[in-house]
Amino acid sequence: MTSVETRPVLRVERICKKLGGKQILNEVSFELRKGELKVLIGPSGGGKSTLLQCINFLIPPDSGRIWLKDQEIHIHRKRDLYAYRQKVGMIFQDFNLFDHLNALENVAIALRKVKKMAKREALERALQELNRVGIGDKAALYPAQLSGGQKQRVSIARALAMDPEVMLLDEPTSALDPELIGEVLTVIRNLAQDGMTMILATHQIGFIRGLADEILFMQEGQIIEQGIPLDLLTAGKSSRTQSFCSKLHELSGEQEL
Amino acid sequence: MEADFILQELMPALNRGLLKTLLLILPSASIGLCVGVLVGTARVYGHPLLKKLGDGYAGLFRGTPLVIQLFVLYFGLPNLGIYLEPYNAAVLGFILCTGAYQSEYVRGALLSIRRGQLLATQALGFSTLQAMIWIMVPQALRRALPGCGNEIIYLIKYSSLAYIITFIELTGEGKILATRYFRFTEVFLAIGFYYLVMVTLADFGLKKLEKRLYIPGFGKG
Ligand SMILES: Nc1ncnc2c1ncn2[C@@H]1O[C@H](COP(=O)(O)OP(=O)(O)O)[C@@H](O)[C@H]1O
Ligand SMILES: [Mg+2]
Numbered sequence: 001m002t003s004v005e006t007r008p009v010l011r012v013e014r015i016c017k018k019l020g021g022k023q024i025l026n027e028v029s030f031e032l033r034k035g036e037l038k039v040l041i042g043p044s045g046g047g048k049s050t051l052l053q054c055i056n057f058l059i060p061p062d063s064g065r066i067w068l069k070d071q072e073i074h075i076h077r078k079r080d081l082y083a084y085r086q087k088v089g090m091i092f093q094d095f096n097l098f099d100h101l102n103a104l105e106n107v108a109i110a111l112r113k114v115k116k117m118a119k120r121e122a123l124e125r126a127l128q129e130l131n132r133v134g135i136g137d138k139a140a141l142y143p144a145q146l147s148g149g150q151k152q153r154v155s156i157a158r159a160l161a162m163d164p165e166v167m168l169l170d171e172p173t174s175a176l177d178p179e180l181i182g183e184v185l186t187v188i189r190n191l192a193q194d195g196m197t198m199i200l201a202t203h204q205i206g207f208i209r210g211l212a213d214e215i216l217f218m219q220e221g222q223i224i225e226q227g228i229p230l231d232l233l234t235a236g237k238s239s240r241t242q243s244f245c246s247k248l249h250e251l252s253g254e255q256e257l
Numbered sequence: 258m259e260a261d262f263i264l265q266e267l268m269p270a271l272n273r274g275l276l277k278t279l280l281l282i283l284p285s286a287s288i289g290l291c292v293g294v295l296v297g298t299a300r301v302y303g304h305p306l307l308k309k310l311g312d313g314y315a316g317l318f319r320g321t322p323l324v325i326q327l328f329v330l331y332f333g334l335p336n337l338g339i340y341l342e343p344y345n346a347a348v349l350g351f352i353l354c355t356g357a358y359q360s361e362y363v364r365g366a367l368l369s370i371r372r373g374q375l376l377a378t379q380a381l382g383f384s385t386l387q388a389m390i391w392i393m394v395p396q397a398l399r400r401a402l403p404g405c406g407n408e409i410i411y412l413i414k415y416s417s418l419a420y421i422i423t424f425i426e427l428t429g430e431g432k433i434l435a436t437r438y439f440r441f442t443e444v445f446l447a448i449g450f451y452y453l454v455m456v457t458l459a460d461f462g463l464k465k466l467e468k469r470l471y472i473p474g475f476g477k478g
Contacts, residue, residue, distance in 0.1 A: 058376055078384070086382035096373035100396045100472050110381040113391050144474025155377075162381060 007069070009034050009197050010088075010166045015054050015064035017047075017221075024050045025061070026221040032166060032199060037192045039208045039229075040201040041241065042218035048201040049093075051218070052168045055199075056088045057081060068165060086114060089159030089167040094175050095151040097143040097158075103130060103150075104139035107158045115162070129157035133187045149180030156187055167191070169200040205245045209233060217241045266434060267447055274430030275451055280344070281416045281426055282455075285351035286409045292352060293359020293405070294398070298389055300360060301367040311360065318357035323415055326350050331422040343424035347416075355412050362404035366397035399475050406463035413455050427451055 008031040017025040024047050032038060040048045053059040055066060057075050066073045073084045097106050107126035111117040117125070130136045133153040143151055152172055159167060172188065173181040185207050192198065192211050202208060208215070208229065215232050217225040217240055225232065225240050232241040300311035318326065331346040341349065370393060378388035398405075420429030428448060435444035 053376075056380055058379055082382045082384060084382075085380055088380075090377075090380035092373060092377065092380075094373055096371070096377035098374055098377070098392050098396075099370075099474055100392075100399060109391060110378075110383065113387055114382045142473040158381070 006033070008032060008067075009036075009069060010055070010199075011065075011067040012055060013065045013067075015051065015061045015066075017050055017054055017059065017061050019050070024221050025054065028064075028218075028221070028223055030199075030216060030223065030226075032197050034197055035195040036213045037196075037198045037200060037208075037211060038214045038216055039212040040199060040216050040218055041203065041205070041208075041244070043244065046218045047221040048218055049170050050221075052090070052170045052199070052201060055168055056085050056090055058090075082114070086110075086162050087165045089162060089164035091152070091155055091159060091167065091169040091172045093171045095143075095148070095155045097146075097151055097154055099143050102140050102142050103135065103146065103154045103157075106143070106154055107161050110158065111161055125161055126157070129161045130154070132160065133157045134183070147180060148176045149183045152176065152184045153187055156184075156191075160191075165197065167196055167198045169198060169202070171201050171203070173202065173204060203248055205233065205248060215241060217244070262438070262440070263443075263447075266438070267444065270430045270434050271427060271447060271451055274425065274427035277424070277426040277430075278416055278428075278455075281347055281351065281419055281424070282413055285348050285355060285416070286412055289352045289355035289412070290359050290405060290409075292356030293361075293363050293408075294394060296356060296360035297363025297367065297397070298394060300364050302385065302389060302393070315357045315360050318354050319361070323350065323354050324418055324421060326354060327418060327422050343419070343422050346422055347419035347424045351412060351416060351419075354415075355408055358408045358411075359401075359405055362401040362408065363394075363397055365404070366399075366401035367393060369400060370396050396475075399470055399472065402463070402467055402470065406460075406467075409463070410456055410459060413459060414452060417452075 010032040012031070013029045014027045015025050015029070016023070016027055028047075028051055030038065040051070042048060050059060054061040054064075057073070060075050068084055068087060071080075071084075073080065075081055098109065101109060104123060104126050107129050108122040111122035111125055112119060127136060127139060130139055133156050135150055135153050135157075138146060138150055138154075143154075146154065156172075169188065173184050176184065181204070185204065188198075188200070189207075189211060200208070210229075212229050214226060215229055216223045217232070219240070227239075232239045233245060234242070296311045296314060299307045300315070303311065327347065327350040330341060330350050331343065334341060374392060375388060378392050383392070416426065417428035419426050420432065425433070431444045431448040435441045438444075
């Protein structure tokens with residue numbers, strides 16, 4: 001939780017999305033200020049992934065408006081859209097690294113081909129980002145040779161290299177073996193402490209407790225509850241978030257909440 | 258006498274034919290592969306209209322015998338006022354035919370790449386074209402290489418059909434010689450040997466290429 005400016009970096013207004021005849025997102029709105037970390041939680045199928053993918057138009061919303069700083073984004077202006085996506089980093093649950101490129105090239109490729117950076121400069125920057133997430137020594141390895149935790153850290157480095165204004169993280173640790181979750185959470189914590197503006201979908205309640213500026217509880221395509229972790233997560237407060245999280249904890253067998 | 262025939266008649270004729278055959282194969286194989294990549298990519302990620310066109314093209318050229326395609330190009334097109342030299346008709350026919358098959362291998366390979374990687378390119382700000390060129394096609398080619406190589410081997414052999422539309426390549430030269438001297442067995446055995454050598458060399462080159470392009474996680478180690 002670092003300095004928070006007043007002007008939102010990202011503004012999402014009344015996003016709606018229907019898929020397969022079903023209303024997946026129903027008028028979802030929120031804002032992210034500089035340096036804020038907001039957390040999306042809620043039952044599986046509630047629309048978290050759809051929302052995050054609507055934000056950078058990987059899934060085109062049916063209606064609603066999106067602004068990055070003062071600029072409204074229109075999906076049909078391709079040039080603007082590509083420029084916007086460069087400023088919005090996305091982390092996927094299953095990493096989505098490029099299988100034919102080693103870790104270093106995975107980070108460098110968008111710098112070279114999208115940002116048109118010179119090869120040498122791009123590789124230097126890529127190595128810098130790999131070091132930042134603690135896997136500079138794995139630069140020459142291919143995705144098939146990396147553990148899940150390492151792959152996710154490469155994907156974070158790949159997003160960071162683009163100098164994003166905002167990052168969208170869609171359950172970045174859900175596909176990981178339990179012993180690998182920690183290394184990725186550490187990277188995310190460092191980002192948050194460095195003042196990266198982020199929206200994070202996760203079930204890691206313990207992790208977000210001291211870190212999130214706000215929790216957005218999402219169910220059936222709507223944000224039905226939102227507030228600071230202290231309000232929503234404290235045992236005894238009868239929030240939907242709290243009861244959902246208790247259930248999560250019973251399931252995972254974690255001790256303290 | 259026997260050695261004379263082989264050294265002074267057979268070898269010079271077959272070598273002349275071999276050169277012509279190579280002139281057929283090299284452009285057909287390389288341009289055909291490019292056609293296959295373009296059409297295959299269009300069939301998976303192209304505009305719906307482009308997809309239909311690509312599917313139609315591949316269906317047509319995979320669904321009709323190559324001989325018929327060559328006949329149409331060489332004997333049929335003149336009816337429309339288009340006259341092709343035998344060589345041009347043969348190369349065009351081979352490119353169209355092999356391109357259709359190659360597009361099938363490329364298409365299959367593209368479909369086997371997880372969609373998530375395409376999402377990742379979009380999220381990074383790649384245009385669709387950039388994503389194809391730098392991410393999807395390089396992977397698809399690696400996956401399609403065994404199939405594409407196999408198609409090139411086929412092409413080496415079916416290039417012999419060019420003599421039917423009067424382009425005298427290896428098989429054509431041999432056939433003329435065999436008829437003139439009435440020595441079918443020796444001549445056709447020799448031709449077969451020439452093709453065997455070409456295919457073996459191509460196979461060797463393709464295996465080398467596969468090794469060179471090897472990346473952990475793609476195919477066998
Ligand atoms: N392409 C699609 N067609 C139809 N329904 C979909 C599609 N994609 C997602 N859904 C549905 O949208 C709902 C929300 O999914 P998702 O955004 O992945 O939720 P979450 O990430 O919160 O688990 C789910 O019920 C899912 O089945
Ligand atoms: Mg999800």
